[in-house]
Amino acid sequence: MSSAAKKLNEEEICLLGTSCAEVSFNAEDIIVKQNALSTNIAYIKEGLVKIHINGPIRERIMKIVKAPAYICLPSNFGDKINHFSATALEPTTVCFIDLNLFKKFIYDNGDFAYQIILDMSRGELQNFKNCLNNAQKQNIGRIADAILFFATEIYNSNTFNLPVTRQELADLTGITRESASRILTDFHEDKIVEIKGRQIVILNEGLLRQISEKG
Amino acid sequence: MSSAAKKLNEEEICLLGTSCAEVSFNAEDIIVKQNALSTNIAYIKEGLVKIHINGPIRERIMKIVKAPAYICLPSNFGDKINHFSATALEPTTVCFIDLNLFKKFIYDNGDFAYQIILDMSRGELQNFKNCLNNAQKQNIGRIADAILFFATEIYNSNTFNLPVTRQELADLTGITRESASRILTDFHEDKIVEIKGRQIVILNEGLLRQISEKG
């Protein structure tokens, strides 16, 4: 997603090398935790991450982010507290960049700043789309959406392993685990998606898209 | 909201003056229209605006934006098409800034770029909060939320005139007009909020907050 890193010059990359801590995470490891103090930007170098918030009632997954991408911007620039958690869904490599260095890049390097703004713009549109889907589609449409999202945005294939549990799929789509489960079996029985545990094969993409559109 | 404009130097403000078109809008006037081509950034200089999207089923208000603020960033930076509409809710003054000029400011003026990124960060957090509220609260909590939002974020007073119709209030909270209407009368009967048409007086803020929290 983010190509901002490419915009850094040699000198800046050198600076990065010295003041950036690269850390590896396994699936389900917490990368950043909501409400914790933070003075870092996290650059997702490799892997897949969920951004989630502890809501008033239950957990809510705001989005799934694929490397490469910067996260924690909204946290750090508002106050110094993380307003959400980030958890690895697959083995993930993260570079923690000092906030001041990041700020320096923005000030000194217009290309970099512009790319960051581009990324954030795309992110906002994505958020709008998510909100819309969640607000106006019924459960079956949301699950169809989520499956298509993983197929097209994350894995570029109609065959893939779900990187999330049923509960997480529910948290992502804003429905209950039970409803998510029921809809998956429906899809399976109707031969729209072959489902075996976390293994997914989209059999009838056309129909799945129709379900997603119609809500 | 946005203080980015303050970060422009004299030369830049001069440039702005020559290549920026200032336009006045009345309530309900469309400022930018979804799906239209666009090569401008809109700077809301004065007034109140709703950002809304034509969803699969019905209209959806993504957010209410108070001057001063930049909008259309997500539109312009993705492709050249507006991904949402913006409509004035009150008399509003807008400066349309050429995209290239805006880009130049970002490249040349680190302060400006940083401020824009700050604004967008705050915006993203706000979006997250909205999504969360809409996803996990029941109707009564969402309406309580909306009333508190206008009181605290927009008017800084417990007495104000709703800048939106009942239908818009419903579109903002993601519920139906009928449900919104019913809840408002409930609030009125329970002496939580005095409601007379669009005139709002919050009588029992504590209880309203409790309703908002509990969902």
Add this chain to the structure above:
DNA sequence: ATATCGGTGTGCGTTAAATCACATTTAGTT
């Protein structure tokens, strides 16, 4: 092999909210 535990599937009653239908108020026009 047995026990334990987290994740999962599924039936059923309950409920919040949408939908439909219509009455009523308000605002803007002739």
Add this chain to the structure above:
DNA sequence: AACTAAATGTGATTTAACGCACACCGATAT
């Protein structure tokens, strides 16, 4: 002042989805 159109209120009905219950399955530990 009368008339239209739009916005709003309110009751009755229907429905999607939740919440609860429990059964099941496949790991890992004992």
